[in-house]
Amino acid sequence: MPYVVTQSCCNDASCVVACPVNCIHPAPGDPGFAEAEMLHVDPATCVDCGACATACPVGAIVPHTKLQPHELPFLEINASYYRDNPHADRTPLALVPAQRRLRSSDPVRVAVVGAGPAGMYVADELLKHPEVSVDVYDRLPTPYGLLRAGVAPDHQDTKRAEELFRDIESQPGFRYRLGVEVGEDVALEELLRHHHAVVYAVGASADRPLGVPGEDLPGSLSATDLVGWYNGHPDRRDLDVRLDGERVVVVGNGNVALDVARVLTADPARLAATDIADHALAALAESGVREVVVLGRRGPAQAAFTLPELVGLAGHHDLNVRVEAAAEDLAGDDPRLVALAELARRPVDPALRTMVLRFNTAPVEVLGSDRVSGLRVARTELVPDGNGVLRARLTEDTETIEAGMVLRSVGYRGVPVRDLPHDADTHTVRNDGGRVRPGVYVAGWAKRGSTGFIGSNKTCAQETVGRLLDDLDANLVDRGPRDPRGLEEELRRRGVTVVDLAGWRAIDEEERRRGAAAGRPRRKIVDPAELTRVAARDRLAGRYAGGGRR
Template identity: 65%
Template sequence: MPHVVTQSCCADASCVVACPVNCIHPAPGEPGFAEAEMLYVDAKSCVDCGACVSACPADAIVPHTTLTPAQQPFLAINAEYFDVFPHDDRTPLAMVHPQRRLARPGPFRVAVIGAGPAGMYAADELLKHPEISVDVYDRLPTPYGLVRAGVAPDHQNTKQVEELFAQIETQPGFRYFLGVEVGKDIAHAELAARYHAVLYTVGAASDRALGIDGDHLPGSLSATDLVGWYNGHPDKQQLPVHLDAESIPSGRVVVVGNGNVALDCARLLAEDPARLETTDIADGPLGVLRDSAVREVVILGRRGPAEAAFTVPELVGLMGHTGVNVVVDAAPEAMAGSDTKSRLLREIAQREADPALRTVVLRFLSSPVAVLGEGRVTGVEVGRNRLEADTNGVVRAVATGETEVLEAGLLLRAVGYKGLPVSDLPYDAATGTVPNESGRVMPGVYVAGWVKRGPSGFIGTNKSDAEESVDRLLDDLDAGLVDEPVGDAQETAAIVRSRQPELVDLAGWQAIDREEKRRGAETGRPRVKVTDEGQMRAIAAASPKPRYSLRRRRES
């Protein structure tokens, strides 16, 4: 197999488009595209040209001869995919579609609310049209959303997608209004009046509660908040994370839920702090982790190994980690399945644990019944489950009535995200989304990303999702269904700055970026994040302010 996709794959399909022989799957138009955990290279078709390596924004594709021991499982995973989904009868797809052109001459102005992956991919799609200029708003003074504040610090390759975003934000017709909160500093109605279209990509801002006794106790935290804490999110730096021996006398942390976020949190808490010193983890959390008394992190999954919420690439990454023990707490018969997860877990279960290392325990068929403690968390009552299939064949966890108590000084709930209402937009409380049709809320108002589809998918999923929403927006521009906005781009900028004089523009963000990288270079790290908003704004304010131009891009 000449090339292999590894666990840091962002699944945005850049490599699929670049491949000249259609050997990377699932491709656009095939079942599973934008939903698969990762992409796979067909060894029979690959001609070892390296085009996919150059196209990948996350350095996730490598020649098979350079795979590290931790990456070796991906050889079998790629082969297994093509055993199940053979592609010999598939003719090459037309990956690069003709560039759409607007029927109306423009110019058009679009506001994108949210500077995370969905917002940046949407801006990129819009800026393919020289008639369109894009203003990207975000509540924080820094862009990139969950790429900056959600991807684990030890997954630096995944964060390289920031380089793609940096190229997008320097295109003609692009502006930032960072540190501006829509709904507070400027209302939706004002944006709708001043732009041809407003596209919301604000994500899912809340986590789901456990709904059990004691979940309110100090020491019971959201994994979402913990991720923001160690990643330097300015809103999370005061999170009460106490990992000292007095707070965690048992040395144990319990994580409820076994998705990718749960694995990230467990791995970071069990990690040797010395390994984190070369990452972009926030300084304050790094200091807390240096003094941590944690020796064991137990991850509770309510169903069995085959139904685990984590992805295969993340499991491979954990099992390849040489700095922590990984232990599987499941009966042998529960791991007897032929699926990839069960196979990998059987392999992990046969390993010997090193008593000198911290341990991550993957425990299945277990649910929290109550959080215990007076004044703070001291333990978790855990119930045992069994699996039953309903009339539709869906496997569900059913409580057996058996319980036990795990001593623990910290509980993390990692049972999913939920979107909050967006000011002045309709809201579906059941899904935590804005009701829409393929991204269209109404002519002139659109959504993309998690606010559109719910908290699902990967970084690259937002690319195809944004393309669909932008297509609906372009349809409405062509059909003349949107009103002409009032004022011009300069007037809009003046109004926004009058509401938020400390807003951060592109030059300001680039100044923050340079300063963080400068600080990182002094200590051998990719960057040292600025976590105080006031300091961010001060760094941005000191940057030179180029005159903004709405020059149009030339068509090639």
């Protein structure tokens, strides 16, 4: 097998288009593409050209001769996909559809609210049309959303998607308006007076609660907040994280739960080579945590984490991974069960910190008086619901797990977005394929819920932008002249400090400069006031040109 997809896969399908022999699947249009944990290279038809590796924005595709020992399972993972999903009717070349063009060449200016992956992919799709210019707004003075503040610091390969976003923001017609909170600093109707259309890509900003007594105690935190804390999100820099206890419990067993458990048990020396926030690195260096217990309500076969994350975990030999599950629950040829069974057989080194993967266990009550002291849990049993789906049901078999901190990682939910209709059942903005109404659109998690991977936002953006283009061609959107400069003047009068592309590039350069001095990729600036000072200082010095056509 010349090339292999590894666990860093982001599913944006750039490799599919680049492949000259169409040997990477599932591809857009294939069954299961939207839900796929990763893509796979067919060993029988790969011609070893390397086009896919060049196209991959996160460096997830490598020659089989360069696989690290912990990546070797991906040889079988890639090959087994084609044994189970043969693609005999393969077209010899990847098909790229003709680029759609707008019927009118009149200029169009679109505001994109949110500079995370969803917003950046929307901007990219829009800028394929020479008539369109894009202003990307975000309340933070830095872009990239969860790519910057959500990806674990020891997943630096995944963060290479920044290179793709740098290409997007360098296109003519792109402008940043960072540090502007839409809904507070500026209203939707104001944006529409200065732009032809507005696309919201604001994510799902709240975590789901456990719904058990005591979860409001100090020391009971959202895993999302902890991720923001160690990734240097300005809103989380002062989070009360106490690591003096020996044990932490994480409720939920998805990829985020594995991330926080892995960071809390990692050797600080390894983290010191990443872009983890300085305050988190200092706290983890003094941490007393020796064990992190990851709880799943259902069994190993129903765990929420993906196979690539599990394989990646198996590659870390500076921690113990203890799997608490019955042998019969780990039997079978499902790749995740095979990986878990192999982890369960690994010897335990008492000198190392330990991650415990525990199944069929649910929280009942967070314990403590002035702060968390433990978690009362109950064993669960699996029973089918009316649709035959196995659900976890509490039993009376309970116990107490002593812990100094409890983290909930049971999913996200969208909160209402000002000026947009909210669906209380799905926790999303009510929309039709991304269209809220002509002129107003939505993409990303706010549109579809908290599902998918970084690259899933690409196909989501294509659908939303398609709706916008439909409305432009149908004359449902006023194509009259728009000039956002008046809005910029109004924001300045309101005391809003706007960071443009030049300002962001100055911040980026300064963070990388500080990182290089310490032997790290970057050292993040976490104080919003310092971020805006760095942006303004370098802009006033004339080090960069402004971004995009007007």
